[in-house]
Amino acid sequence: MKIEVYSPTIRRKEMDAVLTAMVEEKIGVGDRNRLLIQTAKEQLRFDYALALRSPAVALHLALKALGVKAGQGVIISPLSPVYYLKVIEDLQLIPLFCDVTFEFPCLKRELIEKTITEKPEGMELCAIILHHTLGFMPDTSSIAELGLPIIEDISQSYGSWQKTPDKNENSTNTELPPVKQGEKKTANTEKPAPVFHGSFCILGLEERDMLTSGGGGILFAMNRSEGSLLRNFAGIPNEYCLPDINAALAVVQFREVFKNIEKRKSIANVYTQASLRTRHKRFFSLSEGEYNNYSFPLILETGYKDVASYARKKDILIESAFDNSIAKAAPRYADSSSRCPVSNSLMLRTVLFPLYPRLRSQEVERVSKLIMTLP
DSSP states (O other), X not given: OOBOSOOOOOOHXXXXXXXXXXXXXXXXXXXXXXXXXXHHHHHHXXXXXXXXXXXXXXXXXXXXXXXXXXXXXXXXXXXXXTHHHHHHHHTTOXXXXXXXXXXXXXXXXXXXXXXHHTSOTTOOXXXXXXXXXXXXXXXXXXXXXXXXXXXXXXXXXXXXXOOXXXXXXXXXXXXXXXXXXXXXXXXXXXXXXXXXXXXXXXXXXXXXXSSOSSSOEEEEESSHHHHHHHHTTTTOOXXXXXXXXXXXXXXXXXXXXXHHHHHHHHHHHHHHHHHXXXXXXXXXXXXXXXXXXXXXXXXXXXXXXXXXXXXXXXXXXXXXXXXXXXXHHOGGGTTHHHHOHHHXXXXXXXXXXXXXXTOOHHHHHHHHHHHHTOO
């Protein structure tokens, strides 16, 4: 039986939540949308958020909230999702591509500074969109020092700031409890809250995001000042907002996520040991937290077709990591490859191996043997 490269983690709890919403005929925008926002707030500690029908809507509103003007430039990575381009073009903005490094697939400050220096004369920049590519977290605090507004996309990195709990701790609860007004944080009772430096953050809930609602996204602001800007969109029509049937699924995903991250970690440990016996390279995290193991990417030293063919013979599917990226899916911006040679190379050579919580131990062993014997 073939092992798929990807499978959403949908278990009985998620199914029951969706079924309950259907039985109660609560499938439009209502209480479960608000419950999702409250559940997300307990984990992320933001000031204000909107649960929307897609991350594309979230990005559009984030840029609108920043007060962008037609003709301004937006710094993005060519490895970002291709929908970024559609949103940027619809707002009559200009994408300004910034390269990455072979060791780390996200934007870095020094390369952003280089991009700013080399921007077209007279171009005014309005934002940097930081995609947390393949679950890795960029050094946003350093990038924020450049003074440009930042939109962080944490769709793939959710949980990467969460360090594994000490096994000697009395509590095994992996959910982050809410902080009441006036309550102080204590190291013994709380897990560390994430810290974001972007003006706005997007948490996509699409099929292949770290959390899924079957489609959708949460747009949130960590601070009161940016939260007040999002509140200007509080009255948007329901057609822009996430329906309750999707929100019901997402609420359970939030509650189960750290259990799933632990499962991902145990699988990734097996794959990592196998990869040490190959000549193919891995990315390295710059975050102080632990990588959430959104995926298991390898940068191939050989051609993709040969590796994919070898994997198929073993009844294991792999795929290019950046098929849905701007670099791959937007040929009209092919000139970006000459300005971003590393991104273009990674687009051609980076592959993903099956890594998701539902993998059985026998399947993990098969994939690890594949990694170990790659041509």
